[in-house]
Amino acid sequence: MDAIKEFFNFFADPRVFFLLTTGAFVFAVWRRDLFVKPSVGYGLQIFLVLFFGLGLLDENFRLIIGKPDNVPIVGLIFLLLFFTWYSMRQAVLNDQRIANAEPVAEKVEEDRVWVWPDLVYIELICLVLCSVVLIVWSIVLKAPLEQPANAAATPNPSKAPWYFLGLQEMLVYFDPWLAGVVLPSLIIVGLMAIPYIDTNPKGNGYYTFKERKAEITIFLFGFVVLWSSLIVLGTFLRGPNWNFFGPFEYWDIHKLEALTNVNLSEYIWLRGLGVGMPSHWLFRELPGILLVSFYVFGLPVVFARTVFKRYYEKLGPARFYVTAFLFLSMLSLPVKMLARWLFNLKYVVAIGELFFNI
Amino acid sequence: MADEPNVPASGTPAPKPAAKPAPPSVPPGLAGKTTSAAAAPRRPAAKKKVEDDTSPLLSRRGWIGLAWGSFTAASAAGLAATGRFMFPNVLNEPPQQFRIGFPDEYAPGVDERWKDRFGVWIVRTPSDMVQEAAGFYALLVTCTHLGCTPNWLSAEDKFKCPCHGSGFRPTGINFEGPAPRPLERARIVLAEDGQILVDKAQKFQFELGQWADPESFLRV
């Protein structure tokens, strides 16, 4: 029993967890034909049910999962898995039909139902069932009334609401300006920009994967891996002092972890070249600035000329560069995370004098 | 189902008008039932099971009746609970019942010491106009005209309301101004420990003959 718990605790390590989710994502997309099998779908859900059900036997797990704030996130996991699976399945089936020169399912099925009584009745039943769920939930899980807030005593852990846990996680790796302002704004701007940069006419009104590979992959990566799984991470696997704790681990507030991080400039000047740090920030952070400039300005051009030439031609320079910029911004998070885990890298560019760090 | 000619498919133009003049929104499958309801009640009513009713246990009507019945009952209960919610279980108001000390601590006449805190005048009289005995009564400080708080003018031996000039005798009887009825008395009794207990939750009005009630006057 303990061995199994240790196994899961190991998998909850963020490096393992994040790589696992990325790997699962890659699998779900690349071998989607396997992923969308009903057996796999049911199997995954059953696995989750067993995991949570049996996990509840452990006291630490119960304490973490049973916290009234955390209960909905359990539901989120189930729902997320289901909807990703279901939509991918519809897409794969449609792709098969397209490959066989059949019309897609949406065209074949009735695409209209009666508002009355079908839609309205269903809505009414959903209303009633949702009310029942909410009423029962509110009776069974009571929100605790805590003591009056004390400025001298900060709760430990201090977590953002669940929808911001992804951002709180980002704060570990990025400077607050970036993690809290720039990147969230880019998320919103990016979402708003989608209609303008997405010129792919296919996939309108019907599920498909093959006809919108890049778009769906990018979105799923951003939403499921970067946004949702980080929420799950932040809810269940981050504990006191924002340390990592496995799902069966006791939340010890005294647990210590050595967070020894080094800036890129320190790596290069002090440890690499063995010389002192230059006094002026421009000179000091030059390597980092160059690297970031290349990442932001150079890489898109490289992409346009090589790997993504096709896209460049399809979208045209304006759209392509905008897309590339947004895409690279999104990728900067996993890149930074990897850099932190592998090299203990703190900041690529660290200009404390201007309160500007990347 | 999907091949019915008069069901429009997506993207295709509107169908030719159907031959049957029935309302176009009614699909043929249910045409029989609706027209039966719309047409004259020639059909035998109150038939337990209609032909296309396939539900076991209860009829369609039974199920729907049960469903709407319990839905209504649930909504009524919910509404009642919401209504009950409007009446708080606890009010953070000054207490209606309070002790005001021992009878010996009061001289004859009107005592204003509890006017601000509890909103009563304590009057000690050698002979009450209704009960004709010596003792105490408690007058509520609310003018019976429009609810202002009168002032006690000891020089003129009356309560005078500053809002519209209503005047009341020390007994509480209104005698001048627009007040329609006398001041109200509060329940006043002796508590277990011998102190006087005033209870504003119970009021006594002269015009209803309630000043004869033993709890409206404390005999000492």
Next chain:
Amino acid sequence: MADKKAVGHAYNIDFLNVIFAASSILLFISTLWMVWDDYDREWKNYQRRFVQLETEVTRVALEAANAEVDPAVLEQLEADRATAEAALVGQEEQLTALEAQEAAVAIELTVASQIHQFAKADYDVDKYTLEIDREGAEEGAFAEREAEVAAQYDEWLTLGLEAERLTAERDGLRGQISEIRQGVTDLDDEIRGLTSETTRLEELLADLAPSLIDDYLLNAPLIDFMAPSITVRQVILPNILDDLNFIRVPKMDRCMTCHLAIDREGYEAYPQPFATHPNLDTYVSSGSPHPLETTGCTVCHEGMPQSISFRDAAHTPVSLDQEHEWVEAYGWEEPHLWDYPMLPSGMAEASCAKCHLEEVHVPEAGVLNLAYGLYERAGCYTCHKTAGFEELREPGPSLRRIGAKLTPEWVAGWIRDPRAIKQTTWMPRVWYGSNTSTPEDARRNEAEIDAAVAYLFAASTDFEFAVRSPRRGDAAEGQRLVESVGCLACHVAGDEGRLEAGPRRTFGQALQNIGSKTTYEWVFDWVRDPQHYSESTYMPDLRLTDDEAADVATYLMSLTGGTPRVAEATYDQAYADEVLLDYLKAIVPTAEAEATVAALSAEERTVELGERVIGRYGCFSCHDIPGFEETQPIGTELSEEGTKLITQLDFAHVEIPHTKIDWFENKLLDPGIYDENRVLQPLEKLRMPDYGFSEEETHLLVTAIMSFQREVQPTAALVPGSARQDALRVGRTLTRRRNCVACHEIENDGGDYVTLVDDPSLAPPLLTPQGAKVKPDWNYAFFKDPISIRPWLDVRMPTFDLEDEQWNELLGYFAAVSEAIGPFRAHTVASARGDFMATGEELFDLLRCQQCHVLDTIPEDQPTENLAPDLRMTPERLQADWVIDWIRIPQTIQPGTRMPAFWPNYPETFYQQFDQDAEQQIRSIRDHMLTFSGGPRPEEPVVQVGDQP
């Protein structure tokens, strides 16, 4: 359901009907469940049970009341009443006529009164108008109107007369009516008087009886908004505030929702939550100083005031057993969500300090007073700065002249484990605690002990005894002296436990095994004059002669014994140097430290290490040690420890319940406990020494700690200030901190000495009446030069060396206790009438005062317990008015006194003088006594207070 979808439909409607029905039924059930969950609360069940309990109690009371009513008497009265009623029948006509007349007159009277009152109203108006109109006008300009107004006044008077006449008439008629009915009315009153209690209880019982409407309908779910009998009860306290961190709000206590009988007598024997509050006269009842309506509950007991659930109110169990009980019965959990859980029962007095600020002695708070006594005696405040305990002495003896008193070997053994030598000592054990007991630790301990001793002796200054080579005395006589003169009031010489003896009788150092500790010369020098060795000592001068001192010293030197703990390791100089290096490396770089060490000789190194050791362990806080006069104490400040959040206490690896009280208790029981299982360098270890506290002592000290709180309550909540309160507070502090109360009882506290004598009259006198009794300037002279007022007593008042300011505080205290006007003397006049004095002398002889009271000679045939002070001191010493009170009612002033009550039924008297006027009799005796003179008197002090005696 058959999967039948009609054309165009997405679903089978029949199936959906069933789903809808099922979910609607679920909705209904869950709504009902929600209403029920909201309605069904545990406190309601308590209230229902209480109604039953109250019914039972009332029924029992009713039975008792019924038993008191003699049924025969009641029957007789009722029979008489029936007869009287029957007798009235004959006079019915008369009655009816009279009543009719009365009614008519009443009508006339009402009308006349109304006219009278209306006339007054009109008069008032006209009068006021006149006053306004004639403002500033000439004299006489309004003469006519003035006349009118005057006439109106006269008319009003006349109308008044008419009203009075009618009132008289009506009253006359009423009188006649009531005369006729006299018999019946009287009997009615008698019956009512007999049955008043039973009637009241019967009504109460009827009220409590379950009624369909009142108890069931009005309390039903959803309908209970109108007038439920089961309600939340609360009291809102505008003057007592809850500190919610960002705001302070009036407290809102709802405890009485379940604790329904808390302020009612008669429920003492019932289980919680229905028990009456203990000590109703002091707490909770409306006549007490802490009435429920203005004090509430949680200001004393803590906990969450607004909660009405057992668990959320943060009740704290008092023991593990009770905790298990509560977990089973109530689902109790450790309160996580309220920062100040309830104090366990018995610790509530910790809250007294919230309003009784800066009071070292709070009347009636026995637990707290003892706790503060322990806190002061143990000297906690010396290392742990605590507000309110700043101006206190150092509890340990001065070590400046230690060379003259002790030997290094003895000191090392003492420091190693004090309680092995003197079991009652308050000195704690610094080394060999639970975190410093390994063999490696022992080596270090020994090095440190040795160094500390070396420092003390190196820093010790020279001291010459007052008498070199004093002669020895008689040990038996010495023992007699020690046991009678009063030493045992402050010192323990036997084997009593520390808590058993209490902080008062261990006020002075324990005398156990003193013979093995020091030399005869030193003990003699000390007993003869303590201030010679230590100027700041609190030990007073017992005025012993040199011979007596020799006897005492010889006896004390015979108290030998005590086995010092042996050193558990040896060490060498190299090791000691390592330790010194360790200390120095903590403050300077290693190279510098090594250089410093190398530059010192071996002896210097030891002394240097000793200085570091003393600095580290804080010895200088309790003892006056040369070189450490300005050093800051080493402990955490405890001034607000009671309000400290639990997140600031480090539980480390120790598995104890996660509460503040448990943390403190475990810390006191074993100060090193939180080092358990930790990897620590020697200088990182906890250093609080081990006092060997018992569980009881710990509990009391935790009560004291919990009483140190942040000030939150507004002035309106505090004890009202006055000059008298200040005098009381200052006096109480002084008498506790100089240990007067070890010998003397005052204000129902103290007088522990009485346990050491056979009879209370052999103990030091009661001081409660002192302010009214003794003249302040005589008292002051007495303080400066104590004389023997009761020469048959062995115990004597020592000479204390207090400042004049302190003596005045004491006199002010006595006056405040007696509610006298401070040190101002009353002006009394003794009557100079010859016969008055003569009769006084007559009574004096008649009552045989001299049988017990000394008058130059001590009465021979009286047992010692009956002897009384010399009456010749009366005019100089006693306040004349007090003497009268004393003679009249001695037992009220001094309960248990052997002074007889010659006027037990005052003002009745057995004696014939002054026509049996007791007051005169007493006065005359007093006046006679005021003629006495020549009694013992203290020496005139150089500085005087008030007038000449």
